[in-house]
Amino acid sequence: MNAADRYFAKLVGVTDPEEKRKIIGAEFIYVFEEEARKLGAIPFLAQGTIYPDIVESGSEQFVKSHHNVGGLPKDMGFEKVVEPLAGLYKNEVREVGLMLGLPTELVNRQPFPGPGLGVRVMGEVTPAKVAVLQQADAVVRAELDALAPRPSQYFAVMTDTYTVGVKNGQRTDDPVIAIRAVVTEDFMTAKCARLTFDVLERMAGRIAEIDGVSRVVYDLSGKPPGTVEWQ
Secondary structure, eight states: OOOHHHHHHHTTTOOOHHHHHHHHHHHHHHHHHHHHHTTSOOOEEEOOOOHHHHHHHSSTTOOOOOTTTTTOOTTOOSSEEEOTTTTOOHHHHHHHHHHTTOOHHHHTSOOOOTTGGGGTBOSSOOHHHHHHHHHHHHHHHHHHHTSSSOOSEEEEEEEEEEEEEEETTEEEEEEEEEEEEEEOSSSSSBEEOOOOHHHHHHHHHHHHTSTTOOEEEEOOOOBTTSOSSOO
């Protein structure tokens, strides 16, 4: 089942990051519930929640509602949520994975946010915006997958800033794409990846060729003050 249309319908007109996260988190659970019912009586939902998710969603040091923590609906149909990794940092989770004999490429792959591209599209999330961002993100992943060593996490972000450009001799007014790449161990703190200018220039050139993109920038922010994801 492809539930994309359900998410897009729920997100029409929504621009607030917290509201987007909670809408996506709730729909995420409802989709799981429907799929679980097709398989019979499944009382538990297992999640890969890790300690940073809980810290950032906590009331004392609130940063944002992670879909698997603050974004869970109160009317959830599962009897219980099982979270075996909730007390571990990302690097500790990877150590557990290696101890269990999981493939290295699986253990070391970069994280992908639970709310998906909903937190990488600034402003309202629409199918058209997501389609453009997917193309830009594919460029970033293709270029940085080839590096050794690779950054800890890297992706493209569609900003809500529109700038004037020129394509095929015609004036354009399209959004800016930002590239985000960080180096970190535990994902509680991070530094921007020091990519070479050749890599940045090549990525920017390829992304700028995509219809619906005006220009490309590189995010130099660390964590803190910024978070790894933009929303």
